[in-house]
Amino acid sequence: MKISWCSLLLLLVSCAPRQDAWERVSSNPTMPTLRRYIMDHPGTEETQIARLHLERLSARAALAAGGIAPLQLHLQAYPAGAHAAEVRGRLMVLRAARALAEDTPWALLRFLYLHPDSKETAAVRARLEETWWKQLQADPSAHGLKQYLEVFPTGGHETEAQELLAHVIFEKLGPEPDPELLRMFVLNHPKSPTGKRALALLREWERSEVLVSGETTTVVELLRRGESLPAELVRVSFAAHLEAALWSFDLDLLGQLCDAAPRQCDAQLPAAIQYWKKMAPQARDRLAETVRAAGPFRPMPAFRTLEVALNVEDLHTVWVALRSLSHRPEPRAFALLLSRAGHPDSAIAWPAADACRAWLARWPSRGAVLAAFELRRRQNRRDQFPSLIQTALLAEFLQRPLPVA
Known part of the structure; x- marks a missing residue:
């Protein structure tokens, strides 16, 4: 019994300082005194009450301070407090x-x-x-x-932002945009005014490409539409296709060319065509054989046959096709030779480059116009190896310095 009373007495004596400290703190609670009490007496019931008092005083001080930093500090200390x-x-x-x-x-x-x-x-x-x-x-x-458009896809300035974006991108394409870049631009901005402007430029490029690399029937259809076309390209393309039609003695094709572009056609040629058509069939056939036999390359395979021959695995067949194309007057022949000059296989690229030079030597005035056009088309692709090789070949023929940038 004496031991129990002694234990109780010791317990009361040990609690007395804590109770006194709590009475002093609770009578006038401040943030420093509450923190000190919590640190000195952890894990007691009064400590939990002290924490609640401290959170309340911290929130009151943070709200009264009127600044962002005190509020942030309070939330860091009491993210789930009563005043959070x-x-x-x-x-x-x-x-x-x-x-x-x-x-x-x-x-x-x-x-x-x-x-x-x-x-x-x-x-x-x-x-x-x-x-x-x-x-x-x-x-x-x-x-x-x-x-901006990602954040405000349907905002009040969405249409203006789309047009401004189209304008900025279009300006970066340069004064003479690459046709492939124009095509991508038109697909991405089909409805904007700048996109419509780019579409008009793309259509001009496409019409020019038809004159440069299109088949005769396609060129005839283009000339018949009477659309705006580069005069120099029209002149050389018409002359080349007319020459090819004469060597093959294709009277129907000659008539179609003259009907499609009467200003480009010689004034005496329509009458000559009519005269040849009125000849006796046997006499006309003999004349056709004579003309074809006098062609620059005999026998002259069909153009599509030569195109197919360029894609076979047999190198000898490819070389013969390249040599044949170097004697074809059509601009399409030059375009095919130029495309093969950038081939990754040197066994094809080198003979193609030689055939391309031979074509340009046979028709230098025509080649100057076509080479200038092809050089313009590749001015934004010089980072690609085929275009770099083709650019060097064209610059050599035109006697221009090789672009360095």
């Missing part, structure tokens, strides 16, 4: 006010990233849309406009 929601709401209000005061895209975006669901989000988002758009109008960039 109130402090977090005040923090969002202050951050929104700061972002609106700074009025920069980065500050506004930062707020939306930190508080995507706050009450102030709508106002900040609306301000961001206007501020960002004004900045992009003053200093447009493709990257910035794409980011």
